[in-house]
Amino acid sequence: xxxxxxxxxxxxxxxHPPRLRTRTAWRRIVAARCAELGRDDVDDxxxxxxxxxxxxxLRSVLALFAPCLDRAERRRFDxxxxxxxxxxxxxxxxxxxxxxxxxxxxxxxxxxAAAAAVLAASDAARRQAHERLAASGAVSECxxxxxxxxxxxxxPSIIAxxxxxxxxxxxxxxxxxxxxxxxxxxxxxxxxxxxxxxHALRKALKRANYAAEALEGVAxxxxxxxxxAAAAAVLxxxxxxxxxxxxxDLAEELAADDVPVASLVRRWATRRARKAKRRLxxxxxxxxxxxxxxx
Numbered sequence: 001x002x003x004x005x006x007x008x009x010x011x012x013x014x015x016h017p018p019r020l021r022t023r024t025a026w027r028r029i030v031a032a033r034c035a036e037l038g039r040d041d042v043d044d045x046x047x048x049x050x051x052x053x054x055x056x057x058l059r060s061v062l063a064l065f066a067p068c069l070d071r072a073e074r075r076r077f078d079x080x081x082x083x084x085x086x087x088x089x090x091x092x093x094x095x096x097x098x099x100x101x102x103x104x105x106x107x108x109x110x111x112x113a114a115a116a117a118v119l120a121a122s123d124a125a126r127r128q129a130h131e132r133l134a135a136s137g138a139v140s141e142c143x144x145x146x147x148x149x150x151x152x153x154x155x156p157s158i159i160a161x162x163x164x165x166x167x168x169x170x171x172x173x174x175x176x177x178x179x180x181x182x183x184x185x186x187x188x189x190x191x192x193x194x195x196x197x198x199h200a201l202r203k204a205l206k207r208a209n210y211a212a213e214a215l216e217g218v219a220x221x222x223x224x225x226x227x228x229a230a231a232a233a234v235l236x237x238x239x240x241x242x243x244x245x246x247x248x249d250l251a252e253e254l255a256a257d258d259v260p261v262a263s264l265v266r267r268w269a270t271r272r273a274r275k276a277k278r279r280l281x282x283x284x285x286x287x288x289x290x291x292x293x294x295x
Contacts, residue, residue, distance in 0.1 A: 025168035025218040030153035038146030060210035068163040087138040094126035101247035105268030169219040173294035179208040202238040230290035233283040240276040244269040
């Protein structure tokens with residue numbers, strides 16, 4: 001009988017895990033994100049991508065908890081993370097262009113000799129970007145910054161006193177509403193937005209989506225599935241649009257070195273961007289209509 005009662009208690013605890021206080025949730029999230037950022041990886045395509053994602057995830061956590069944090073300290077760490085992200089951007093851009101965009105642009109449209117020239121030139125530019133990244137010391141900076149942020153986040157008085165003891169599942173909708181409101185402002189009249197404005201929308205939406213992802217691990221009772229699925233659909237189209245623009249710009253760089261690539265990639269990028277824009281508007285409508293726990 002006692003054994004049966006113990007099993008029932010364990011099952012109930014699993015079904016209804018204890019509610020985390022905001023300070024505990026903050027520490028858990030930041031510790032996990034700092035571990036991602038400080039991970040010791042071989043410097044390859046996937047590690048560059050993982051570190052870029054880790055940087056964005058950590059910046060999203062700082063943005064999510066901004067109302068509960070000291071403004072100066074948060075901004076200092078966010079600025080350091082932003083600079084690290086910029087160090088990784090060229091290598092990642094060339095990775096995407098060389099492995100996805102350029103091959104897609106040349107598929108079935110050019111002779112073998114022209115394709116080989118383009119791929120050789122782009123691969124050389126990609127290697128140079130990775131060499132510059134390695135020489136920049138960004139990898140060691142990731143580890144150092146991750147340790148600094150982890151130590152800061154574990155401090156006893158980092159979270160504002162009025163939020164420290166509140167359950168995270170109660171505070172989280174308030175925090176996410178701020179980020180979602182910013183996304184909605186960025187996306188107004190989406191059909192008329194410039195490339196620069198669409199890029200700003202993409203960054204704001206990524207931040208909100210990464211923040212929601214972080215909260216799923218500490219507040220499993222929050223109904224974030226519809227919101228995240230709708231955000232992912234918009235981000236997919238914005239990502240396609242962004243890749244087209246980046247490929248176009250990198251192709252122009254190669255064209256300056258007499259590589260016959262700009263016109264080929266320009267046509268591909270124009271088609272891809274138009275297709276993404278057509279699909280973006282219905283995805284955006286679904287995002288605006290998606291259920292949210294803060295509505």
